[in-house]
Amino acid sequence: xxxxxxxxLAYPWLVPNYYLVYAGVLTVMYAVTATSWNILGGFTGxxxxxxxxxxxxxxxxxxxxxxxAGWPWPLALAVSAVLVTLGAAIVGVAAVRVRGASFVIVSIxxxxxxxxxxQGWRSLTGGSSGVQVPAPFxxxxxxxTHMVFFYLYLxxxxxxxxxxxxxxxxxxxxxxxxxxxxxDKAEMLGVPTAAYKVAAFALSALFVxxxxxxxAVWFRSLDPIFLFSIVLGAYMVLMSLLGGGxxxxxxxxxxxxxxxxxxxxxxxxxxxQIHLTATGVLLVLVVLFMPEGIIPKLVRRPAGASIRxxxxxxxxxxxxx
Amino acid sequence: xxxxxxxxxxxxxxxxxxxxxxSGLSLYFGVMRVVxxxxxxxxxxxxxxxxxxxxxxxxxxxxxxxxTVPVFFxxxxxxxxxxxxxxxxxxxxxxxxLLTFGLALTVEGLLGTIYTGSFKSVTVGYDTKSLxxxxxxxxxxxxIAFGIAAxxxxxxxxxxxxxxxxxxxRATVQHREAARLVGIKTERVTGYGxxxxxxxxxxxxxxxxxxxPFFPASxxxxxxxxxxxxxVGGLGSVAGAALAAVLLGVVEGLVLVTYDATxxxxxxxxxxxxxxxxxxxxxxxxxxAHRF
Numbered sequence: 134x135x136x137x138x139x140x141x142l143a144y145p146w147l148v149p150n151y152y153l154v155y156a157g158v159l160t161v162m163y164a165v166t167a168t169s170w171n172i173l174g175g176f177t178g179x180x181x182x183x184x185x186x187x188x189x190x191x192x193x194x195x196x197x198x199x200x201x202a203g204w205p206w207p208l209a210l211a212v213s214a215v216l217v218t219l220g221a222a223i224v225g226v227a228a229v230r231v232r233g234a235s236f237v238i239v240s241i242x243x244x245x246x247x248x249x250x251x252q253g254w255r256s257l258t259g260g261s262s263g264v265q266v267p268a269p270f271x272x273x274x275x276x277x278t279h280m281v282f283f284y285l286y287l288x289x290x291x292x293x294x295x296x297x298x299x300x301x302x303x304x305x306x307x308x309x310x311x312x313x314x315x316x317d318k319a320e321m322l323g324v325p326t327a328a329y330k331v332a333a334f335a336l337s338a339l340f341v342x343x344x345x346x347x348x349a350v351w352f353r354s355l356d357p358i359f360l361f362s363i364v365l366g367a368y369m370v371l372m373s374l375l376g377g378g379x380x381x382x383x384x385x386x387x388x389x390x391x392x393x394x395x396x397x398x399x400x401x402x403x404x405x406q407i408h409l410t411a412t413g414v415l416l417v418l419v420v421l422f423m424p425e426g427i428i429p430k431l432v433r434r435p436a437g438a439s440i441r442x443x444x445x446x447x448x449x450x451x452x453x454x
Numbered sequence: 455x456x457x458x459x460x461x462x463x464x465x466x467x468x469x470x471x472x473x474x475x476x477s478g479l480s481l482y483f484g485v486m487r488v489v490x491x492x493x494x495x496x497x498x499x500x501x502x503x504x505x506x507x508x509x510x511x512x513x514x515x516x517x518x519x520x521x522t523v524p525v526f527f528x529x530x531x532x533x534x535x536x537x538x539x540x541x542x543x544x545x546x547x548x549x550x551x552l553l554t555f556g557l558a559l560t561v562e563g564l565l566g567t568i569y570t571g572s573f574k575s576v577t578v579g580y581d582t583k584s585l586x587x588x589x590x591x592x593x594x595x596x597x598i599a600f601g602i603a604a605x606x607x608x609x610x611x612x613x614x615x616x617x618x619x620x621x622x623x624r625a626t627v628q629h630r631e632a633a634r635l636v637g638i639k640t641e642r643v644t645g646y647g648x649x650x651x652x653x654x655x656x657x658x659x660x661x662x663x664x665x666x667p668f669f670p671a672s673x674x675x676x677x678x679x680x681x682x683x684x685x686v687g688g689l690g691s692v693a694g695a696a697l698a699a700v701l702l703g704v705v706e707g708l709v710l711v712t713y714d715a716t717x718x719x720x721x722x723x724x725x726x727x728x729x730x731x732x733x734x735x736x737x738x739x740x741x742x743a744h745r746f
Contacts (some may be wrong), residue, residue, distance in 0.1 A: 180548040182555065231730055233547035234489040234689065238681045239730065241491075245678035246723045253716030363674065367555060374552070406566025406670065413559030420553045421540055 145283050151276035158279055158351065160392035161286040162344055167372035167384030168293040169340030172300065173333045174370065175378040176309035179229065182366045183240030186247045187338040189360035190217045191345025193251060196264040196355050201257075206269050210346040217342040218335050225334030229327065232316065241363060248361035264355040282351040289347065290385070293340045297381055300336075309333055341369075364409070371412065375419050377426025386427060391415075456589040461711035462704055463590050469703025470600035471661055474607055475676075476683040476695035478654035484627040484690040485647035488538055488550040493655055494676035495558035500526065500659015501668050502565055508576050508663070515576050515664045516602065522656040530652030531645040533557070538648070539641070558673065565670035575667035599661040606657050607696060610650070614692065623647055627690065679719070682726035688736025697738045 141161075145154045170184050194213025198204045204212075228239045251258045258264065270278055300306040308329045311319035320326045349355055359365065372387030398408040423430070475497060482490040500522050507518040537557075541549045584591040614620035625633040626643045634640050662668065679702075687698030702722055710718040729736060 178548070180552065182551070227727065227731065231734060234483070234487070234551065235685065235730065235734065237548065237551045238489065238685060238726070241681060242678055242723050242726055245674075246720065249716050249720055253714075363555075363677075364559070367559070370552060406563045406571065408563065409559045409566065410563030413556040413561075413563060416556030416559065417537065417553055420549055420556065421537065424542075424545070424549065 141287060145280045151279055154276065154279040154283060156393065156396050158283045158286055159396065160388055161283065161290055162348060163368060163372060163392040164385045164388035165286060165290045165293055165344040166341050167369045167376075167388050168290065168297060169337050169344070170369035171337075171373045171378055171384045172293075172297055172340075173337035174373055175297075175380075175383070176300065176306060176313060177330060177333055178313035179232075179236055179330070179334075180370060181240040181337075182237055182363055182370065183243040184338070184341050184369050185360065185362060185365035186244045187217055187221060187341040188345035188348070188365060189244075189247060189251070189357070190220070191342035192349040192355050192360055193258060193264065193357075194342075195346035196266045196349040197257065199266055199350070200264060206266075206350045210343065210350070213346055214339060214342045218339045221338030221342075222331055222335040225331040225338075226327075229330035229334060240366070244361050244363050244366060248357060251357045251361060258357070261357060263357060264349075266349050266353040266355070268353065269350045278351070282347065285347055285351075286344070289340065289343055294381060294385070296336065296340070300333075301381065305329065305332070364412075367412075367416070371416050371419065374424060374426055375415075377428035380426070380428040383426050383428050457711050458708065459588075460590050461708040463592055463707075464596070464711070465704035465707025466700060467592065467596040467600040467703075468707060469700035470603035470607075471658060471665075472679070472683055472703050473696040473699035474603040474654050474661075475658045476680055476687065476699045477607060477610060477692045478651040478658075479680055479684050480687070480690055480692045480695040481647050481651040481654075483684065484692070485623065485644045486534070486538060486550070487547055487690075488554070489547065489681070489689075490554045490651070491551055491677055492554040492557035492561065493651070494673035494680060495561040496526065496529075496652055496655040497658045497662060497676065498565065498668055498670065498673045499561050500656045501663040502569055502574070502659075503656075504660045504663040505569075505574050505576055514578060515660055516598070519602075519657055519660040522660060523653045526652045526656035527649040530649035533652070534645045534648035539644075558677075562670050562673060569670065571669055571671070573667045573669050576663045578664070593665075595665045599665050602657065602661050606654065610654070611692075619643070619646070675719070679722045682722040686725050686729045686736060687738045691736065691738060694736055694738030698736075 144157055148154060148157070166184065166188060170181065173179055173181060191210075191213055194217060195206065195209045198209035198213060199206050202209075224243065228236065228243070231239060252261050254260075268278070270281060273281065300309070308319065308324040308326075311322070311324050312326055312330065316326055345360070368391065369384075372391050373384040374387070375390060376385065376387030377383030395408065395412075398411060402408065419426075475493065479490055479493050482488045482493070503522050503525075504515050504518040507513045507521060508515055537553060538546075538550055541553065584593045585597065586592075614624060622633065622638040622643050623646070625636070625638055626640045626647070630640050633643075683699045683702055684695050686702065687694030687696070702725060705721045705725070706718045709721050
């Protein structure tokens with residue numbers, strides 16, 4: 134644990150060039166979004182393919198407040214994070230009313246609606262040509278800016294992980310897990326399921342929004358087609374599932390595998406579309422053969438249904454032999 | 455007034471294609487409670503196959519359909535038997551969305567690699583002319599598209615209602631265990647259901663290639679529209695999906711001619727959210743939806 138933290142802190146000073154720092158920022162950014170997605174997906178089992186909507190809104194909110202209103206970026210980031218999270222809570226009230234396939238459909242619809250609105254509202258958002266954000270630290274070189282944002286994202290990741298950890302140990306977290314196992318029974322037992330789901334939805338949107346806001350200031354060029362794509366949301370799902378959605382560090386592990394692999398594909402194969410196929414095949418394989426992720430395979434706890442199929446009495450008989 | 459009629463006519467014509475594709479989605483959901491996100495990706499795979507057959511052998515796009523349909527049927531059965539049937543049944547709804555999403559990415563990536571990301575289109579003699587009736591102009595290619603979609607739907611409905619196979623498929627949709635009790639091989643029927651569902655994408659692909667240019671990423675725009683249609687129609691109801699498709703096609707057409715394209719597409723989502731708020735089981739059937 135401590136070695137991992139030390140390695141993460143030292144990473145920008147150990148790598149030979151700024152490109153690898155850039156790749157590091159990207160990886161930590163994906164880790165933040167996946168960990169944040171997992172606050173909803175891991176605890177409650179509600180699979181959202183639409184979290185890129187919050188990433189995009191965070192980016193556009195921050196970017197537009199900086200360029201149009203001339204606000205300093207930290208203020209713009211904070212204000213847009215608050216607004217988008219409030220918005221997410223309102224959307225959440227409607228979205229978590231439906232379960233299963235309908236919820237996934239709603240989450241896909243959310244991204245598509247945002248994409249259409251942002252591209253359609255040209256006078257505010259610049260349409261499909263996007264937004265250009267001024268440099269946050271004009272006195273720093275591009276490489277040094279990458280280093281600053283590496284630590285900013287690392288701090289955000291720590292915050293997201295801590296939040297997940299606290300929720301996991303709280304009554305709130307137990308309620309969310311109960312929703313995952315059997316929502317109707319949880320409700321019957323007095324878990325305020327609707328309020329809990331909305332809270333998880335909004336919290337999970339919060340860190341994705343913050344990651345998106347930082348992206349606007351760091352990357353500085355906002356492309357609506359990338360920001361509001363279902364593929365971006367699918368990356369969060371893939372990273373969480375691959376690492377292990379029920380574990381604190383699962384999404385981080387997934388991000389450490391997927392993000393560098395994606396960058397490698399980009400370098401090795403250029404702008405070819407084959408990386409989509411690689412992502413798709415990997416997603417199919419994970420869903421089919423490893424839906425619990427890598428971590429459970431490593432810690433070797435018996436996988437399978439979390440509800441025991443035999444009664445306590447039967448198990449007692451086995452023990453007695 | 456002419457403008458409204460024009461929008462109405464174009465809406466109905468486009469709605470036919472929506473109805474055909476949405477009926478495929480309803481079949482998947484009916485037989486296995488699977489939301490097949492990859493359906494539009496396969497639609498565009500069909501369009502590209504039509505394009506290849508057209509450019510390589512000079513086949514008319516409509517004549518390529520008899521070739522692509524059997525291929526897609528086998529592909530659909532294979533997807534169900536080899537992939538979706540392996541998912542744990544208690545998580546099938548969420549997991550199948552992810553699985554088919556992976557398939558969609560796989561298909562899109564392959565299309566982008568093989569055909570490049572640029573627009574492709576199929577042009578034949580009759581596809582640029584229009585029929586004029588009292589100020590309303592109807593492009594011939596759209597009329598043909600509607601005709602083919604309607605014909606396919608009629609055949610599909612007839613098979614579902616009249617044939618022995620159709621009865622066993624409907625029985626499997628209604629109650630799998632009961633269907634098994636009366637001797638229906640539900641596993642096999644489910645596989646065929648998927649095959650037929652994917653075959654609608656093959657027909658749709660041939661028609662689509664005729665009426666519009668396409669590129670590999672175009673399938674994203676279709677996912678949301680088709681999802682909205684099957685929710686409004688009621689998940690799992692083939693007739694409901696067809697009705698909702700024509701309704702939403704008309705709304706889209708009307709908004710398109712009177713306002714703008716962004717809002718025309720947004721109407722699908724407006725209807726989706728209204729349906730989920732007011733009547734989550736859908737407006738035209740959807741006995742299945744409340745079983746979530």
